[in-house]
Every structure is written in C-alpha cells, then in structure tokens.
Amino acid sequence: AQKVTQAQTEISVVEKEDVTLDCVYETRDTTYYLFWYKQPPSGELVFLIRRNSFDEQNEISGRYSWNFQKSTSSFNFTITASQVVDSAVYFCALMQETSGSRLTFGEGTQLTVNP
Amino acid sequence: EAGVVQSPRYKIIEKKQPVAFWCNPISGHNTLYWYLQNLGQGPELLIRYENEEAVDDSQLPKDRFSAERLKGVDSTLKIQPAELGDSAVYLCASSLGSFGSVDTQYFGPGTRLTVL
Numbered sequence: 001a002q003k004v005t006q007a008q009t010e011i012s013v014v015e016k017e018d019v020t021l022d023c024v025y026e027t028r029d030t031t032y033y034l035f036w037y038k039q040p041p042s043g044e045l046v047f048l049i050r051r052n053s054f055d056e057q058n059e060i061s062g063r064y065s066w067n068f069q070k071s072t073s074s075f076n077f078t079i080t081a082s083q084v085v086d087s088a089v090y091f092c093a094l095m096q097e098t099s100g101s102r103l104t105f106g107e108g109t110q111l112t113v114n115p
Numbered sequence: 116e117a118g119v120v121q122s123p124r125y126k127i128i129e130k131k132q133p134v135a136f137w138c139n140p141i142s143g144h145n146t147l148y149w150y151l152q153n154l155g156q157g158p159e160l161l162i163r164y165e166n167e168e169a170v171d172d173s174q175l176p177k178d179r180f181s182a183e184r185l186k187g188v189d190s191t192l193k194i195q196p197a198e199l200g201d202s203a204v205y206l207c208a209s210s211l212g213s214f215g216s217v218d219t220q221y222f223g224p225g226t227r228l229t230v231l
Contacts, residue, residue, distance in 0.1 A: 004157075033217055043204060044118075045158070045222035052217075091157050095217060100171055101146060101210065103220060105157025 002027045004094050006106035013082055014114050021077045021109045023092030029053075031097035034068065034075045039108070040088040051075065082113045117141070119223030121207050127229045133195035136226045138207030140188065145212030147184060148220060149192050152204040161205075164190065165212060194228075202230045 003026040013019045036048040059066050063080045089108040120139040128134050140147050150158035163171040166187040184190040204225040210218035
C-alpha cells in the first residue's frame with residue numbers, strides 16, 4: 001500500500017519568512033517517485049519537482065529547496081523568503097513503480113503568506 | 116506550448132441530470148488521466164488512458180461514470196445520473212507516455228461541478 005501524509009493542514013506566515021512544508025510517505029517498493037505540486041486559487045495543479053528513490057541529493061531552485069531523506073521517508077519542501085504569490089495549496093505525491101502511473105496525493109497544505 | 120485544456124470550468128446541475136466534461140491534453144502526450152478532487156483533499160485517479168485504451172479504470176464508478184478517448188487525443192468524462200455527492204473538481208492530466216519510463220503528469224485547471 002502507498003500513502004502520503006501532510007500533517008500540516010494550514011500554515012500562515014508573514015512575507016519574507018522561511019517556511020517548510022512536511023511530507024512523509026509510505027511504500028513497500030524500492031523504486032518510487034516523489035512529486036510536489038502547487039495549486040493556486042485558479043485551481044490548476046502546477047508541477048514543481050520530481051525525485052526518484054535513488055537520488056537523495058537535495059535540490060535548490062531559486063527560493064525553493066527540497067530535502068529528501070529515505071531514512072525517515074520524508075520529502076520536505078522549503079520556501080525561503082516567502083512572498084504573497086506563494087500562497088496556495090501544496091501537494092506532495094508518490095508514484096510506486098508497481099502502481100503504473102498512479103499518483104497518490106497527500107491531503108495538501110494550505111500556505112498563506114501575509115504581507 | 117498550450118497546457119491541458121478543460122471545459123467547462125464550472126458546471127451547476129440538478130441531481131439526476133447528466134453532465135459531461137471535456138479535456139484536450141498537451142500536444143504529443145499519449146497518456147491521459149481523469150482525477151477527482153473533493154474539497155480539502157488531494158486528487159484521486161479515476162481513469163488512465165494510454166492512447167485510446169483505458170488501462171486503469173479500477174477507481175471509476177462504472178454504474179454512473181463513463182469515459183472515452185476517441186482517436187487517442189481528446190477525452191470526455193460523463194456522469195449519468197449525477198448525485199449530490201458528485202460535487203467536486205474533476206481534473207484532467209496528461210503525460211508523454213514514453214514506454215518504460217515514468218513521465219511527469221501535467222494538469223489542467225479542472226471543472227468544478229456543483230450538484231443541487
């Protein structure tokens with residue numbers, strides 16, 4: 001069985017603060033893929049990043065960074081110097097090698113960045 | 116390059132009425148997905164197409180839901196008859212569908228259905 005848990009339902013920060021969104025996953029597969037998507041109020045899910053289970057290198061893209069730790073089954077997402085435009089729901093998702101192309105999403109974290 | 120296109124964006128119907136949603140995937144994408152997203156939850160897969168073939172429809176409630184993807188491009192998802200519990204956002208996604216590889220899925224803006 002595969003499962004994704006995003007324990008933080010809502011986070012509210014003030015602009016320029018750093019914020020970390022947590023993601024914990026469960027899978028029995030040794031090969032799997034992890035994703036983060038952003039869903040702004042317009043409703044469209046925007047792809048942010050993808051990681052496979054054999055690549056534990058952390059990644060940085062501008063103000064975004066991701067910390068993948070297999071030992072704790074976590075794939076956390078940090079936004080540095082948050083901006084109002086970062087306000088959205090963020091979803092972590094898991095795809096197991098044995099599940100075809102089925103994505104299992106967490107329940108999402110609503111991030112609100114206040115000016 | 117155009118993204119995934121869905122229409123309509125919003126639909127309000129009375130229960131027991133039929134409704135249909137349309138999706139046009141990214142050009143060149145062979146794999147198409149329909150997801151259901153209830154309020155406050157992550158999307159859940161309803162059906163996946165590889166070209167014209169539905170290869171994963173295990174989560175599709177077949178008593179009232181149907182889907183088709185004629186000619187392996189556009190797709191239509193239908194509900195007949197709609198029930199109050201069907202109120203949700205219906206998302207379409209597409210991916211390249213490269214054999215033997217895992218492709219990233221790109222999503223459309225969704226159709227928000229309200230059943231009264």
